Amino acid sequence: MAIRANPKLIEELEPYGAEDVMKCYHCGNCSAVCPFSEDPYVFPRKPMRHLQMGLTAKLEGQLDPWLCYYCGECSDQCPRDAEPGETMMSLRRWLTARYDWTGISRLFYRSWRWEFGAIVLVAIITAIAFTLFGMSQGSLADYDGPNAFLPSSAIHIFDWALALVLLAFLVSNAARMWWFTMGRDKTLRMSAGSYLRSLWLLPAHFFSQARYGQCDRKGPWVTHLALMLSYVVMLVLIMFFLAEMASGPEIDWRVHVLGYLATAGLVVSTILFLRNRVKQSAPQYRHSHESDWIFLVLILLVALTGILQHILHRSGLDVAANVTYIVHLSLVVPMLVLEVPFSKWSHLAYRPLAIYLARVRVTALARSRQSAEPARGAEPSTPLRAA
């Protein structure tokens, strides 16, 4: 069955960063040098070919872009400067937009003005709403206690409500990812057993990012792991121990230590990433999409306003601390509401999910091959192994 080529697709991908893909003449050096490229996930060459020809359905159905960690070896080796690494990155942005059923992601990736404007708008709404809420609840002069401007109990409820909304977006987008890559592929014979047996890959890869660690260049993985773990620690502290954090000098020492560590991790890792992008120190930092900058700057600002708020409160400057809190929330809310489901941050869900689905798919492929050739060995060698 012939597949219709769509020569216009490359233009659609350009705003996502795939500007050089047409230079590729398929020598295959990129796939040869990639430590992850293994049958049946042969990349970057194959997805690049599909992109050149505009095979939208094929690209949508691919897990390959998520299996790439952009170490940049492929771009270094490319004789045509076709930037295979950046093409894979662009495909991840494009796939994020395809998975997102609201269309917001597509809007953000194609126009930084929309993304920036939305962030500003949400920030303003957040600031006004929390200021009005605070004024109706307590006094600007009080950071904690019964008369607190933004009492932690109220914020806590807000946090959980927000988390549920975000989860709903993420889960629905992830479900679409499953449908594109696995669900609608009639040739695959998946069993519930294989889904269950591989389920452990999800948390394992979420927390360890072990696959990233298999790249030859370890630096980016370490920085990335630090950023992610710091963020998770902070998230746990906020979601479960917000009251303990906001209270005065009697903060539990464990919360204190973890909070400082996580904050330091966030600040250091985002600054490192920003420095790399400014200096364009490696292939993966040479091309920065607007969404990359917005993401890093937002996290850094959130961390810095969090620190400032803490310092001001501990110094007894409660009014300044409350104002900073409003600013902090005005950054946190758009960061969570806009970045997690609709922009770069969504990869926190798609990456582990892709590794998991890729393994299930390999098992299914082996099963169908096995039923076609019963003489062959029963247990498939699974190229997509866990670390």
Added chain:
Amino acid sequence: MPEPRTGVFICNCGTNIAKMIDCDAVAEAASSMPGVVVARSYKYMCSNPGQEMIAQDIGDHGLERVVVAACSPRMHEPTFRRAAETAGLNPYLVEMANIREQCSWVHDDGVAATEKAEDLVRAAVMRVAHHEPLERLSVDMCPNTLVLGGGIAGLTAALELADAGKLVYLVERQPGLGGNVARVDLTAPYLDSARDMLTDRLTRVVEHPDIDVMVSSELVRLDGFVGNFKATIVVHGPEGADEERQVDVGSVIVCTGYREFDASRATHLGYGKLPNVITSFEFERMLRAGRIETKEGRLPQYVSVIHCVGSRSEDFHGYCSRVCCMTALKYAHEVKSALPRSYVSDVYVDMHAFGKGCEDFYRRSAEVKTLFLMYGKGDHPVVRKADPGDDCGMLITVDEQLSGETIELPADLIILMVGMEPREDAEAVTHLVNISQDKDGWFIESHPKLDPVATTTDGVYIAGACQAPKDIPDSVAQARAAAGRILGKISKGKLEIDAMFAEVDEDRCSGCRVCNEICPYSAIEFDAAERRSHVISALCKACGACVATCPSAAIKARHFTDAQIFAEIAGVLG
């Protein structure tokens, strides 16, 4: 008759001969052969001391014949003939015995090889006794040249010769000069205008006092031989008023070019059925007119270029037409520049970007976002009309090799890169000027690497795409090479012709004309009045075909007489 005084010189060729053959033993054996007065073995006979030894012995021993047992005569026969000549001996009284290629190199039994070398030397000694002193012929070189074809090769060759002050007759079958290059817009890879390039040449050719241009003309007869041809040309006038001209020329350059493959033969591409499937030459016309559009007058959104139409295919021509790949890339640039919103795709087999600047051109074509789709050799894309809902006029189905997928590619305008093939009159030309065609119909050069513009007929040269598909730079290079060869001969003034050729004993000739047909060089003419055949010695290559064929044994090849050959056989048999 006493045996002529013969000297035998055995070359060791360093160790090439000496490691397998006992050269001193051969010299020893030779010294007792009939007529041999001196026999020597020496390390390198072809070296200066070796040659001086031969010359010295000719004088000292009054040698009448010389035998050199060494390498193949193809290698050093001219050397030893010159050595004999310096000592006053007719060069044709030298004979070589090949004891290297045909003996030491191919045997591993030293004793047997030495015996064989003795047999070969004896054969040479006995043969050389029957040699006759021969004189080389010298003929005048007519400085005029006939150039067939007024394309880029013909124009270039004509200018090169005429600028050197030599008269050129330029014969073009078409009413106008310029050939296929005149049908092209820009040229790859530097995108300069073919018209500009040509206009300059055309003006100079037409105005040149030493170029006699004949358009609407054709060569109908070429008689004579190198340096002394007589060409008969018919100039077609209006309303059948033909004029016949006879001109004297010393050389002929054939630059008759090519014709394009008939795209309708590749039925799967829809040429002739779908109006927006056009050939590269039709597209060139569109480019020259300055508007790229479909037959319906619309600007095409999808432009597709299909490579290798008629070339590199089992069904049509197996060879590569060499210019189409870069021309196709040129179209990508021209279309993108004229219609920036269009999508250009190239459906190709292999990208042949071998020329200077071409790989870079290929890269730049990718940079303007050309989509390249590769199909397999032996396969072919199929073009069909699009369905009503499609945003394109046609669809190209191709088994795409770089993805392994069967792809349907949208197209509004399809350009077929038609290959080159020999012109329909190529065979007639070969008969006129006595050259040959290869299996594909291209004219054959004398040597594919070392003598690429000469032919097996002395004085007849080939240049440009009549020899094989080639681009403008290669055609121009060949044209200048041919002109250079001819100027070299003209500057010498006289042509020396080898003394070895066949002769007809006209008393014994029955006039059967079998030899006329058999001669591969058309060197035998028939005197209809006398009913006798006659060999044109300047054309004869002494191949011996006529000698063996003649039913009356009336033809003798000089230097290959029956007596010489029988003596050689007697010698080798001991």
